[in-house]
Amino acid sequence: MGEQQVVTVWGAGSWGTALALVLARSGRQVRLVARNDVQAELLNSSRENARYLPGIPLPANLHVMADPVVAMQGAAACVYALPCATVDSCLPLLADGDYPVIAACKGLHPQTLERTDQMFARHIAAQRIALLSGPSFAAEVARGQPTAITMAASDLAKAEAAAAFFDDTSFRIYSSDDLIGVAMGGALKNVIAIAAGMADGLGFGHNSVAAAVTRGLSEMARLTVACGGRYETLMGLSGLGDLVLTCTGTLSRNRRFGAEVARGAAAAAAVASIGQVVEGVRTAEAADRLAGHLGIELPLIQTVHRVLSGSVRLPDAVHVLMSRPERAE
Ligand SMILES: NC(=O)C1=CN([C@@H]2O[C@H](COP(=O)(O)OP(=O)(O)OC[C@H]3O[C@@H](n4cnc5c(N)ncnc54)[C@H](OP(=O)(O)O)[C@@H]3O)[C@@H](O)[C@H]2O)C=CC1
């Protein structure tokens, strides 16, 4: 790969900026697409993303711009790091190219119940799509702290080709050909992180978080396998790895959101106070509905959705969960 290869990153929030920094450290010419000209100018002139990643300087080979069409001209790849809710409005602009599109967002669509690979495939030819997912808090990645993550595509060669755009020894990428497993792991761990945050907010101890991680992993695997993904993928970075990080790491927005709801905040107010995307809210609804369609029981995930939608109170939900008939593990 040439030193001057251009890679575009769409999304100047936490994750897009962090990935742009990794690509810049890898020697790429990076174009980071912000929401508008005002944001782009601010980031270019201050050389910092003060709102999302304060204190981390933007290097000279990272240029921020607002027009995604201009940003894609001559680019070898696009990394899509906007929230999942933007996919249908933004992705049509990437439909015509032949460069790979690396999806870095994590979630399920609450209406269509699609995974990220399916959401992207509605707009982009399937062979252009790769997914990047795994335990990776943006702030740590941005600071160059060691991170291991998974790149998935329809075959291993495509996943490796997508991974090759990143060439930073602090950012180690494993490849996978299980798009379904990687997409499901990244989406569902956010819902379990909300449950872990709720346990924290209720003042429960470490035991409840360990139970949420373990039973949550079991639910994630059940739904993933029913959707055609591989159990082994859920035991890797994009499943168990990201689940542990998000359920225990204080940087997790989904976990913090769960804790705030448990302390009495309304869901909308908790999202507003975090001030960044909390993907687990939409995914909880989607996963509950998907499980219903497939006839699968997911007690934790369904409880999170029912608490957030107001159909059950959290203390009652905990009682119901703990009173379920005992059964073999
Ligand atoms: N942060 C992390 O540690 C990680 C995040 N991810 C995933 O990456 C995805 C993005 O998350 P993250 O960067 O953290 O989110 P943030 O909330 O940090 O940033 C969201 C960005 O998206 C922009 N945005 C929101 N809505 C729109 C829209 N309709 N049109 C254009 N721009 C929009 C925001 O602009 P504005 O500032 O103007 O609102 C902001 O730049 C999520 O799916 C998340 O799960 C994955 C791994 C790690």
Ligand SMILES: O=C(CO)COP(=O)(O)O
């Ligand atoms: O996905 C993430 C880390 O891998 C970030 O999780 P949160 O969105 O909960 O902060």
